[in-house]
Amino acid sequence: RKEVEQDPGPFNVPEGATVAFNCTYSNSASQSFFWYRQDCRKEPKLLMSVYSSGNEDGRFTAQLNRASQYISLLIRDSKLSDSATYLCVVKVASGGSYIPTFGRGTSLIVHP
Amino acid sequence: DADVTQTPRNRITKTGKRIMLECSQTKGHDRMYWYRQDPGLGLQLIYYSFDVKDINKGEISDGYSVSRQAQAKFSLSLESAIPNQTALYFCATSTRGTGELFFGEGSRLTVL
Numbered sequence: 001r002k003e004v005e006q007d008p009g010p011f012n013v014p015e016g017a018t019v020a021f022n023c024t025y026s027n028s029a030s031q032s033f034f035w036y037r038q039d040c041r042k043e044p045k046l047l048m049s050v051y052s053s054g055n056e057d058g059r060f061t062a063q064l065n066r067a068s069q070y071i072s073l074l075i076r077d078s079k080l081s082d083s084a085t086y087l088c089v090v091k092v093a094s095g096g097s098y099i100p101t102f103g104r105g106t107s108l109i110v111h112p
Numbered sequence: 113d114a115d116v117t118q119t120p121r122n123r124i125t126k127t128g129k130r131i132m133l134e135c136s137q138t139k140g141h142d143r144m145y146w147y148r149q150d151p152g153l154g155l156q157l158i159y160y161s162f163d164v165k166d167i168n169k170g171e172i173s174d175g176y177s178v179s180r181q182a183q184a185k186f187s188l189s190l191e192s193a194i195p196n197q198t199a200l201y202f203c204a205t206s207t208r209g210t211g212e213l214f215f216g217e218g219s220r221l222t223v224l
Contacts, residue, residue, distance in 0.1 A: 008152060032211045043202060043215035044155070087154060091211055097162070099170075100145070100206070100213055104154035 003027055004090045006103035013110055017078045021106045023088030024070045031098055032091035033064055033071045037084050038105065044087055047073075078110045115139045118203050118216035126224050131190040133219045135203030144186040145204045145213070146170075146178060155202060161186055193223040 006023045013019050025033075033050035048055065050062040050071045061074040071090075075082055085105040091098035116137045125131055135144065142163050147155040147170075157170030159178040167178060175197060179187045190197055200220050204213040 006154075034212070036213075041200060041218070041220075043217050044213070045215070046212050049210070049212070089213070095168075097168075098211070099157065099160065100204075100211065101157070102147075102155040104152065 002103070003092050004088055004101050004103040006088050006106050008104055008106060010107035010109050013078055013108070015078055015080060015110055015112055017110075018074065018076045019078055019108065020072060020074045021086055021088075021108075022070050022072050023090075023103050023106075024068075025090045025092070026069070027090075027092050028066075028069060029093040030069075030090045031093075033062075034089040034100075035060075035062055035071075035073050036087040036089055038087055039084050047086070075108075078108075080110050080112065083108055083110045116203060116205055116214055116216040118201075118219045120219060121217065122220045124222045124224065125193055127194055129193050129223075131193050131221065133188045133201055133203075133221070135186045135188070135216055137184050137203075137205045137214075139205055139214060140183075141205035141207050141214070142183060143206045143208070144180065145206070146176075146186065146188045147202045147204065148172060149200045149202060149218075158188065158201075190221075193221075195223045197221065198223045 035047040036044040037047045038044040054063040059076045088103035092101040145160045146158040161180045203216040
């Protein structure tokens with residue numbers, strides 16, 4: 001079982017829709033959680049960090065549920081430009097350090 | 113100029129050849145990472161280094177070696193390339209603080 005798991009999708013939604021992705025992690029000692037966006041075969045870029053209290057950046061809302069060990073990303077009013085792969089990143093405890101560990105990514109396709 | 117630079121950006125080589133991928137950064141970060149990405153598999157960690165004298169294996173280090181020549185430089189070597197090492201390779205840096213990863217543009221390697 002991978003330490004960080006995501007539904008690969010694709011999620012195919014119309015413009016204006018609201019879409020949500022989840023990401024589960026297996027190590028309860030994990031700290032620091034992030035969502036990255038990756039456009040086709042380009043480098044991943046930070047979308048937002050995820051805080052325990054939840055946080056919002058415009059149309060994007062991220063939440064952390066430590067009890068159930070998952071993080072979520074909600075995108076409201078989807079735009080065509082939101083089409084991309086969304087990568088969940090968790091810093092997993094390993095030998096006294098915390099290592100950034102990626103999920104497989106969730107593909108989002110927003111259509112007109 | 114990019115803060116994290118990878119060379120070469122594209123390379124085609126033959127089975128059995130030695131290949132080196134280089135990464136340099138101007139961000140002044142102490143932590144550097146090499147990841148490999150295959151279609152549908154997200155990013156998998158090959159090696160990471162928290163400072164010049166610290167080198168650690170990631171989840172898929174077999175067949176790879178690294179060298180941290182200076183704080184700003186982290187090279188990945190394939191001593192004898194094989195076709196299943198065909199992939200997109202990313203170098204990344206981070207600080208101890210935020211944990212945000214900053215990526216190079218990637219090196220696409222094809223082993224025939």
